[in-house]
Amino acid sequence: MLKFVQLDELFRSRFFDLAIICIFGLLVRSVYGLLKFLYTGIQYFLLDDFSKDFTDPESDLLTKSSHPNGWAPVALSEQLGVGKILKVHVFGQDIALMRDSSGTVHAVDPYCPHNGAHLGSGEVVKIGGEDCIRCPFHKWSFRAEDGVCIDVPYTRDRKAPKGSSLKKWHCIEVNHFILVWLHNRAQDPSWFVEHLDDVESHGMVYGGKFDYLINCDVYLITENTADYAHFSTVHGKPSFLDEFCRKLLGREKNFLVQTFNNFTWEAASKPESHKAVGIYEPCYTIFGFSLMKGQMKSIHYGPYFLTANLKFWILGLNFELKLVAGYIPIHSNKHKIVYRMYSDKDLLSRLFCRLTLMGLFSNIQYDGHIWQNMIRLKRPLYLKEEKTMINCRRWFLQFDDSTNNNGN
Ligand code: FES
């Protein structure tokens, strides 16, 4: 009886009411956080592509007349079928891409030397067994191999005047990107981008892509991978899982802690000095327990292209992913950043690949807001702790013969 009375008093106490309200509130907040997280997750998961446009027309004021030299991605392979033509706008100008019957891609100046029609709306034809790009206007045909006009349909001998040919750009196709050689002083390519067998031979499966359109100098995108300090100041914590914890529990406390076991960024030595290698090894703990270890080794090929090998250990499971990234130079201060990821074929690897892509997509948004209004200083105040950024800037100089730098 005595016990019953005490319990009764307890039930009536204000303390008990408060406790019930708190537990109920926490429960509602948790369910809300979980549902919101799942909703966002499913939205991302169902999307094939994630896209974001950060561009601001006012940033165009910083446009320069030159671009760093190197192989620049201009399109994705799947955008150009056999026997098709694709018009791309890069380096502040148009280029016409065409894929011949053997699958080889050619890049040419798009304006017909006869009277200036745009070849982007032309067609691919065979003339005398040779693949040609045919102008839509008076149907002059230019040989894909060398750009020379070999057919004028309305003259008696079908011959074009001497010298009527299109300017061809050096063009390669690597890891499902189409790249064009860009050089401010018109020098021929002095290096190439390596093919990833796993990615090209379908040893790994495609796991999705995202792209960002952004107004900024390409150097800033490259430097980001060498900027150790910003990992904590901008990205703070691995956003995806940490966000989950914070949403679930409705608190701002950082439960997931990210540390680095290793962080290096160095130029490769000659004759591969066009390459730079960045390695970082993050380690994640949650409530003090080791949750995940990873290693990301990225290889930069000049200013516009990189590939990366990502290895993760998570709760005893191992995953390996490949990343191919290109920065398509629309003009010197506007780039489309494209990330494509590949994983092993099993379902778990595919899911993990998807999660990683979502994590990268979410993380780069933080950078994007800053790059959008950022300039590239001529003399930044790097600290001695920022050796990797100094390495990056020194390495980048070899590509950059800009004559009109708007930096300070
Ligand atoms: S403008 Fe191209 S054939 Fe006349």
Ligand SMILES: [Fe+2]
């Ligand atoms: Fe970043």
